[in-house]
Amino acid sequence: MFDGPQLDDIRGVHWMYGDVNERSNDGRGNGSPSLATALGLLSHSTPLAIGIDAAGLGAIGRKDHNFVSITNASDQDVYSFRIDEPLRAEISLTPLGGTYRQGLPGGQQSLTDAAARNNLRFELLGADGEADGGGVLATADSAPAEASDLLLINLLTPGEYFVRVSGSYHAVQLYQLVLSASSLSEPAGPLTPEPSGLMLAATIAFTTASCPLSSRCVA
DSSP states (O other), X not given: OOSSOBHHHHXXXXXXXXXXXXXXXXXXXXXXXXXXXXXXXXXXXXXXXXXXXXXXXXXOOTTOOOOEEEOSTTOEEEEEEEESSOEEEEEEEEEEOOEEEEEOTTSXXXXXXXXXXXXXXXXXXXXXXXXXXOOEEEEEOOSOTTSOEEEEEEEOSOEEEEEEEEOSSSSOEEEEEEEEEEOOOSOOOOOEEEXXXXXXXXXXXXXXXXXXXXXXXXO
């Protein structure tokens, strides 16, 4: 028995009102690069993450507040991050929510898999993310609804980048977005997506010969 709110209560609030970032920017939300939620500087020693408090199951702790979600097929969450040197970035998007029984007390209950309510995807955009239909450097959209999408990519140009998260269905999906970085230890090569269990890694490297220190010339 839980004394206090549960993850299902958070999902209910998000269904009615959206997550906290939907009220940012004077109520305009964070659905475009110009309104992006800033995550900060990504470096080898400083990973970035949002949505981490939904990783637990059951009751919500007093200090838990870091919850983000996609609520329908037209909802988009955009996050910005910066790099100050070339690096290899790893970006993962993980649906969260756990499995629990849902129904009226004493009545019929059904099993709910809250981590598989919506099939999420994300795109990585460059500094020209405002361009209509442009700016997309890579997309991660191959994992099934309950699994994580993972993108490995060499970012050679210091500056600002954007991650745009979206969903496929009209359903609330809590998620966690994590970004980490490592050194560029291998020479650049072609696009080589490789499946790894339930996680799909798309490795995109840039050739400095055809595009010196620029990631935007990659198709």
